[in-house]
Amino acid sequence: MLKLKKYSFKSASMKKLHLTAFVFLFMITGIMAQEKFGKGNITQIGLVVNDIEKASEKWAAILGFSEKPQIIITDEYEKANTQYEGQPTDARAKLAFFRLENLTIELIEPIGKNSTWYEHLEKHGEGFHHIAFSVTGMEKNISFLKDKGGKLVQEGDFTGGSYSYVNMPEVGVLIELLTSQ
Amino acid sequence: MLKLKKYSFKSASMKKLHLTAFVFLFMITGIMAQEKFGKGNITQIGLVVNDIEKASEKWAAILGFSEKPQIIITDEYEKANTQYEGQPTDARAKLAFFRLENLTIELIEPIGKNSTWYEHLEKHGEGFHHIAFSVTGMEKNISFLKDKGGKLVQEGDFTGGSYSYVNMPEVGVLIELLTSQ
Numbered sequence: 001m002l003k004l005k006k007y008s009f010k011s012a013s014m015k016k017l018h019l020t021a022f023v024f025l026f027m028i029t030g031i032m033a034q035e036k037f038g039k040g041n042i043t044q045i046g047l048v049v050n051d052i053e054k055a056s057e058k059w060a061a062i063l064g065f066s067e068k069p070q071i072i073i074t075d076e077y078e079k080a081n082t083q084y085e086g087q088p089t090d091a092r093a094k095l096a097f098f099r100l101e102n103l104t105i106e107l108i109e110p111i112g113k114n115s116t117w118y119e120h121l122e123k124h125g126e127g128f129h130h131i132a133f134s135v136t137g138m139e140k141n142i143s144f145l146k147d148k149g150g151k152l153v154q155e156g157d158f159t160g161g162s163y164s165y166v167n168m169p170e171v172g173v174l175i176e177l178l179t180s181q
Numbered sequence: 182m183l184k185l186k187k188y189s190f191k192s193a194s195m196k197k198l199h200l201t202a203f204v205f206l207f208m209i210t211g212i213m214a215q216e217k218f219g220k221g222n223i224t225q226i227g228l229v230v231n232d233i234e235k236a237s238e239k240w241a242a243i244l245g246f247s248e249k250p251q252i253i254i255t256d257e258y259e260k261a262n263t264q265y266e267g268q269p270t271d272a273r274a275k276l277a278f279f280r281l282e283n284l285t286i287e288l289i290e291p292i293g294k295n296s297t298w299y300e301h302l303e304k305h306g307e308g309f310h311h312i313a314f315s316v317t318g319m320e321k322n323i324s325f326l327k328d329k330g331g332k333l334v335q336e337g338d339f340t341g342g343s344y345s346y347v348n349m350p351e352v353g354v355l356i357e358l359l360t361s362q
Contacts, residue, residue, distance in 0.1 A: 036245040040282040045226065045312065047354065058352050062329055064217040101221040102283040127353030128309035131226065148243055171239050172308030173228065 037144075038133025044104045046130040046176060048121040052094045052109035055126070059098060059107065069096045073111070075158060082156035084114045091115035106132075116154045116165050116174070130165060132176035138162055141177050150175070218325075219314025225285045227311040227357060229302040233275045233290035236307070240279055240288065250277045254292070256339060263337035265295045272296035287313075297335045297346050297355070311346060313357035319343055322358050331356070 049055035056068040074080055074092045082089050091112035098105040108129060110118035120129050135141040142152055142164055150166040153174070157163075161180040168175055230236035237249040255261055255273045263270050272293035279286040289310060291299035301310050316322040323333055323345055331347040334355070338344075342361040349356055 034245050034247045036281070037243060040244070042226065042281060042284060042286075045223070047352070049352075055352060058329065062218060062326070062349070062352070062356075063221070100217070100223060103223060105223075124305070125353055145243070148239065168243070171228070171230075171236060171243070172306055175243075 037141075038135050041134065042103055042131050043134045043178065044106050044130075044132035044176065045128070046106045046108055046132060047127060048108050048110065048117050048124075048129045049126050050109065050121065052096055052107055055107050055109070056096045059105065063098055063100070063105070065098060069098055071096050074156070080156040080158065082115070082154070084116065084154045087114070089114040091118060093117050120174075130174040130176045132163075132178055134178045134180070136179065138164060138177060138179045142166060145175060145177075218322075219316050222315065223284055223312050224315045224359065225287050225311075225313035225357065226309070227287045227289055227313060228308060229289050229291065229298050229305075229310045230307050231290065231302065233277055233288055236288050236290070237277045240286065244279055244281070244286070246279060250279055252277050255337070261337040261339065263296070263335070265297065265335045268295070270295040272299060274298050301355075311355040311357045313344075313359055315359045315361070317360065319345060319358060319360045323347060326356060326358075 047055075052071055056071065059065075060068045072095050074082075074095065076092065077088060077090050080092075082091065084091065089112070091110065091114045093111055093115065094109040096107040098107075108117050110121055112118065117129065133141075142150070145166045145168065146152070148168065149170040150168050153165050153167050155162065155164040161178060163179075164177045166175050166177065228236075233252055237252065241247075241249045253276050255263075255276065257273065258269060258271050261273075263272065265272065270293070272291065272295045274292055274296065275290040277288040279288075289298050291302055293299065298310065314322075323331070326347045326349065327333070329349065330351040331349050334346050334348050336343065336345040342359060344360075345358045347356050347358065
């Protein structure tokens, strides 16, 4: 009987120890498996250009594409709900997508003036505009970037999804968030 | 006999037709299978930064990395043979690599002044510096880009390979070529 009691006591201690070890391991695993932003993938590099026809031709030659991609135009305000600096804007853009093996190069020619595309092109000339991450849940990802000094500069919809541009002045990069419906 | 001759004639015509069709298909396939630059992969996005310790911390928080990557320093001139604008340079850089799922973000803090890294940071501030393609054969790929308006601005070696930065003013982007030994 004494022996049995002793055994039970030991067993309870071991259970506690096991539970502590389990919780500890769970925490460590949680830290190790920290979720990567956009699942650790950059899906697009966005470039602003003066003339999308000419730029497409030059990029096709550099990248080794035998054909230029189709040029599309972003939707009008009624459909895209484009907001720039918190205000509705009629600005649009011509877009061309070079789909590479591991990500897409997006060329952007601004139409109209009230957009990050036009502002960036005016200020910096042709070249890098943003890197894009595909995310799940727009608002929580905007908040995540705002917590790191980000400022939402533009947002809108397109057939099948939405986008937001968040400027990250502390690292000098504009991040685009993409969600699909 | 006449019948046989007629048959042979037809067969020869058919053979010619088949050969023509084959050559035509071969040409079309050749055009379709045009080799993509860097096998269609962008391997790195390079960013210049003022302070690599601080920048690494900020990027780790944005990208969801629980640890900052190790910071390495490029080799001294004797080993790296760094050439900037065609002249030997003692300029070096501190580097940190965030290895994402589909490509790597490279942070670059210039050490010394005679380099594209320093010049770019002075002119444009922190942010996008280049996109990198891994290629086979440095000289032929530099020539390929020169044919498209490119200008070689810097080159050097590192343990296991070489790099060249080719400025592409016609598209407003700096391209890095990487080769491995």
